[in-house]
Amino acid sequence: MTRPTNSMSRKPYVFTGNPLDRAAILRKDRSWLAKTCLDKTSRILPLCQLRPLVTLDETPKLSWQPLVELAGMATPGSLVMLGVLDGCSYFSADFSIAVEANQFELAINGGQFEDARGIASSLSSGDAGILAQARSLVDWHLRNGFCSACGRSTEAFDGGYSRTCNSCGAQHFPRTDPVVIMLVCYGEECLLGRQSHFPKGVYSALAGFIESGETIEDAVEREAYEESGITIGNVFYHSSQPWPFPSSLMIGCIAEAVTTLIDIDVEELEDARWFSRAQVREGLGRASWDGESDFRLPPPLAIAYQLALWWVDAGDPFGGQSKENTGV
Numbered sequence: 001m002t003r004p005t006n007s008m009s010r011k012p013y014v015f016t017g018n019p020l021d022r023a024a025i026l027r028k029d030r031s032w033l034a035k036t037c038l039d040k041t042s043r044i045l046p047l048c049q050l051r052p053l054v055t056l057d058e059t060p061k062l063s064w065q066p067l068v069e070l071a072g073m074a075t076p077g078s079l080v081m082l083g084v085l086d087g088c089s090y091f092s093a094d095f096s097i098a099v100e101a102n103q104f105e106l107a108i109n110g111g112q113f114e115d116a117r118g119i120a121s122s123l124s125s126g127d128a129g130i131l132a133q134a135r136s137l138v139d140w141h142l143r144n145g146f147c148s149a150c151g152r153s154t155e156a157f158d159g160g161y162s163r164t165c166n167s168c169g170a171q172h173f174p175r176t177d178p179v180v181i182m183l184v185c186y187g188e189e190c191l192l193g194r195q196s197h198f199p200k201g202v203y204s205a206l207a208g209f210i211e212s213g214e215t216i217e218d219a220v221e222r223e224a225y226e227e228s229g230i231t232i233g234n235v236f237y238h239s240s241q242p243w244p245f246p247s248s249l250m251i252g253c254i255a256e257a258v259t260t261l262i263d264i265d266v267e268e269l270e271d272a273r274w275f276s277r278a279q280v281r282e283g284l285g286r287a288s289w290d291g292e293s294d295f296r297l298p299p300p301l302a303i304a305y306q307l308a309l310w311w312v313d314a315g316d317p318f319g320g321q322s323k324e325n326t327g328v
């Protein structure tokens with residue numbers, strides 16, 4: 001059976017191109033899992049301090065290693081089955097302890113550990129997508145060795161997609177934390193803000209975690225108002241991006257401002273301003289975390305860049321319908 005896809009609506013963002021079939025039914029089958037762990041064709045992506053093993057030839061690639069040869073060196077309880085592709089099974093696990101003990105380098109066939117955020121945009125989209133899955137899942141296992149209900153030890157099941165408490169039986173599942181990131185628009189201008197820790201000149205879309213009991217639209221409205229004092233009218237979903245630091249889902253939205261007077265929350269933002277399309281286009285041309293102090297957007301790795309890139313050519317996404325209540 002071919003996995004259904006909706007490729008038309010998928011955006012080619014970094015971390016979005018995972019080609020693996022996660023094999024959600026197969027991974028619950030203990031005998032299949034045991035057999036595939038012993039299969040010589042099964043591959044593993046080692047992580048050390050959540051940095052992936054990568055080969056840095058012309059095109060950097062994830063450095064897959066034979067699972068049977070390395071499984072014994074993995075940090076106990078950190079092994080996850082990522083999925084299957086073309087009859088081969090792919091895994092990941094933490095190897096920080098083995099690396100620390102100098103056992104690891106002798107056992108592998110090339111590669112070095114690289115910072116995930118730094119290397120992600122140099123990888124193919126498929127590799128970056130797999131990295132997002134592996135980094136988030138392995139991090140979750142390393143943080144959840146003990147039960148949040150009773151404090152006793154937990155054990156991994158379902159190929160690493162759940163942990164069960166050995167004492168009270170509580171089941172725990174990997175979490176994904178939803179974050180709204182919104183480009184607030186008002187006619188021919190959009191609102192961008194900067195946090196004090198951003199490099200000089202970098203302005204980005206406003207963002208924040210969705211709180212319990214909120215819809216995406218509620219969170220966009222609340223975060224925009226809290227951070228900038230701007231009241232939001234209509235909101236629409238644009239696109240999303242996994243952000244494995246450690247396990248967020250960035251939900252990109254376009255939000256309609258119905259007021260324009262900025263009143264920033266100085267705890268959250270150092271500055272927020274309205275920018276014209278021409279200014280944003282220039283800022284996209286200089287997009288980077290590094291550089292001079294000129295106004296610019298974060299690099300293409302960030303969904304904020306992609307939202308702004310869409311907006312500069314999109315016209316007024318709300319058709320200029322709600323400008324009567326300007327608040328100025």
Ligand SMILES: [Zn+2]
Pocket residue numbers: 147148149150151152165166167168169170
């Ligand atoms: Zn428990």
